[in-house]
Amino acid sequence: MFGRKKQTLLNSPESQAEEQQPRLSPRSPSEAIKPMAAPPPPPRIRRKRGGMLSVASGLLTLFVAIAIAVVFGFSVLEREVTAPGPLQTEKVVVIPRNTGTNEIADILRREGVITQPMLFETYALLNRRRGQLKAGEFQFKAGTSIESAIDTLVEGKAILHSITIPEGLTSEQIMSRLFDNDILTGEIAETPREGTVLPDTYKFERGMTRQQIVNAMQAAHRQALAQIWQRRSPELPVKTAQELVILASIVEKETGRADERTRVAGVFINRLMKRMKLQSDPTIVYGLVGGKGTLGRGIMRSEIESATPYNTYVIEGLPPGPIANPGRAALEAVANPSRTKDLYFVADGSGGHAFAETYDQHLRNVTRWRQLEKAKAAPDDNAVDRTEPDPDSRSQLTPAGAVAQDGSLPRTGRPRGFDASEGTAKDPLKNKSFDLTTPKNVPALKQP
The missing domain is CATH 3.30.1490.480 (Endolytic murein transglycosylase)
Structure with a gap:
């Protein structure tokens, strides 16, 4: 009975399962050191891939390949465009x-x-x-x-050229300079009115038009004049900005020395306040030739007496318009002139002027000036704008000949001066009774 029971236990499902399972404890020491076999991997489940997933995977692969190619291409392109070029010199x-x-x-x-x-x-x-x-x-x-x-x-790193417009040129002379420049292009609509452009050095690129330069000069003049007019002296007898430009143009033509501008301006301001005639020689020239700037010959003595709107030996006050295009310094000088009592000035023989408060002092300065001129060499035959006798006059040419009002060259300093009144009825040495302080009526202009 016990044997049958034992046999029954051995044949039971539990005993059979126990035999099939690996034993947890080794049967012997040698068996303990033997590695146990790994269990077999689970069966791989094959899933059927969908169509969209396959397309997306392909596109991603293509995108990565293109990105790699683009990066490589850009690196090659960057290397090529930054490599030194073939130029050997600038x-x-x-x-x-x-x-x-x-x-x-x-x-x-x-x-x-x-x-x-x-x-x-x-x-x-x-x-x-x-x-x-x-x-x-x-x-x-x-x-x-x-x-x-x-x-x-x-970035527009173009080469800049420059053109310099000297102070004291007329508008016609300035236009001539612009047309002489072969880098500028195009025509000019019309010659600007006298005294409406600012002499200066202007930068421009090749191909810029002449009209653009004119526009720039006019804009610079308007800006400078507005600024200077705002800070003018409140005691000025000039009432408008245009009158300031007119007087500044006379100052510009009278002296090229920076240290004299405010003093020359002061003389004219004092004369205007005393109702004295300005008696400026350059105004005679402008009244005869206008924008041409120079006579190309001497001033005839009869022309000193001629009644033109610009002859300040004849008219009172300012002429009707500027006689040139004054620079910023001349405008500043008129806006804030020297506070002196000077009423006269004459060349001193050294490129400057001798100033005087009284007529007697002025006579002595004129005498000294005439002596210096006579001591110099004979005047140049090519000199212009000097005093000359009329063709039918028997009087001799005075030795004061000198170019002073040409203006076609940069004003680095005035050459030998001249006195347009010499030998005329306005000559202070020959007309000591002439009263410069007495206002006179403007003679009627002769109709041509």
């Missing part, structure tokens, strides 16, 4: 106006700045600079890369 290249990107690339290739015009166009397009390339005259350094060439054209 070179100036002119890019005409209304030139397309492909034409600009061809110009740079012909001039030896670049060797790959297609790469130039591509890089300009990728950097969104294709429409920013400017025309003008540009200087490219030796070894300029494509990137540097584009930067130069985009």
Whole structure:
């Protein structure tokens, strides 16, 4: 019975399961050191891949490949456009106006700045600079890369030229200078009114028009005049900004020395306040030739007495308009003149003037001036705007000949001066009874 029971236990499901399971405890010491076999991996479940997932995976792979190619391409492009160019020395290249990107690339290739015009166009397009390339005259350094060439054209680093307009030129003389400049282009609509442009040095790029320069000079004049007029002396007898310009033009023609401008202006201001005639020689010349600036010959003695609107030996007060285009310094001098009692001045023989408060002092200065002139060499036959006798006069030419009012050259200082009153009824040495302080009526102008 016990044997049957034992057999029954051995054949039970529990005993069979126990035999099938690995034993937890080794049967012997040698068996304990043997590694146990790993359980087999679970069976791999194969899932059927959908269509959209496959497409997305392919697109992602393609995108990654394209990104890698683009990065590689940009690195190659960056290396090419930053590499030194073929130029061996600096070179100036002119890019005409209304030139397309492909034409600009061809110009740079012909001039030896670049060797790959297609790469130039591509890089300009990728950097969104294709429409920013400017025309003008540009200087490219030796070894300029494509990137540097584009930067130069985009940032507008064009070569700047300059034109200097000296103080004291008439508007016609200024226009002549503009037309003599072959870098400027185009015509000028009309000659500006006298005294409406500011003499100065103006910068411009090749291809800029002459009318643009005129506009810039007129704008500079308006700005300067507005500023100077605002800070003028409250005691000035001039009532308008235009009168200030008129008087400044006379001061400009009377002296080219910076240290004399305010004092010369003071003399004219004092004369205006005393209702004395200005008696300025340059106004005679302008009354005869207008904008031409110079007579090209001496002033006839009869012309000193001629009644023209600009002859301040005859008229009272200011002439009807400026006789030149004064600079900023002359405008400042009239706006804030020296506070003196001077009423007269005459050349002193050294390029400056001798000033006087009284008529007697002035006579002595004139005598000294005439002696100095007589001691000098004979006047130049080409001298202009000096006092000359009339053709039918038997009197001799005075030795005071000197060019003083030409204005066609930069005013670096006045050459030998001249006294237009010499030998005339206005000559202070020959008319000691002439009362300069007495106002006289303006003679009627003779109709031509």
